[in-house]
Amino acid sequence: MGTYLVTGMGRGIGHxxxxxxxxxxxRVIGTVRDEAGIAPEWAAFLASGQLRLVMLDVRDAASIGKAAAQIDEPIxxxxxxxxxxxxxxQSTLDMDFEGFLETLDVNTLGPLRIVQAFxxxxxxxxxxxxxTISSRMGSLSHAKSDRIAYRASKAAVNKVMQALATDLQGEGIVAISVHPGWVRTDMGGSGADISVEESAEGLIKLIDRVTLAESGLFFDWTGTQISF
Incomplete structure (x- = not known):
């Protein structure tokens, strides 16, 4: 068994x-932005020490650094x-530019801040x-324009993860991007293709078996390599 750090554990796929x-x-170290993200169902795991929750915001380097300093164990x-x-x-013809910047801050820069801190x-x-949970919506092979801020942020984080894989290859650290599927969550909506349970099961199977030879690649939740 291993120790997992899961950001955004309060809901959806992270939960x-x-x-x-x-x-x-x-063992799970989960991050939430505030105490509202701590569900009652976690009480027994928290009491046993199997679960630890830390507060951080992926947009805030100081909060990430503070959280990392609280943890003294391998991940x-x-x-x-x-x-x-x-x-x-978030259309190319009608863009909320401040919202676009926030999307990049959370979805692209946030994962890199987390990696550097931990x-x-x-x-x-x-x-x-x-x-890194990405999305096929960020694939450059999909010429669609809806939700372009989200798409651009995921295309960018894919490139960041590919570069991380290159930089960390010599240390034996694997880095991959994963499309979790179109999942029935608050973000994905009730009309999405797969359940959160199906997505999580597939993601964990992929995480368990991924090797250093596959570092830098992009997969879907079934473990199938997909195009950037």
């Missing part, structure tokens, strides 16, 4: 990933899950992995 990992016996898997869909107006913890693991 389900943590639930599955805890039930199978892994085997860092899951960059926290993200936002972006502003209501890299010392990953370096203490025997098999460290960085897994």
């Amino acid at each position: 389900e990933l943590a639930r599955v990992l805890l039930r199978r016996g892994d 085997d898997v860092l899951v960059n899950n926290a993200g936002i869909i972006g502003p209501h107006r 890299l010392p913890h990953l370096r203490r693991s025997k098999a460290p992995r960085i897994v």
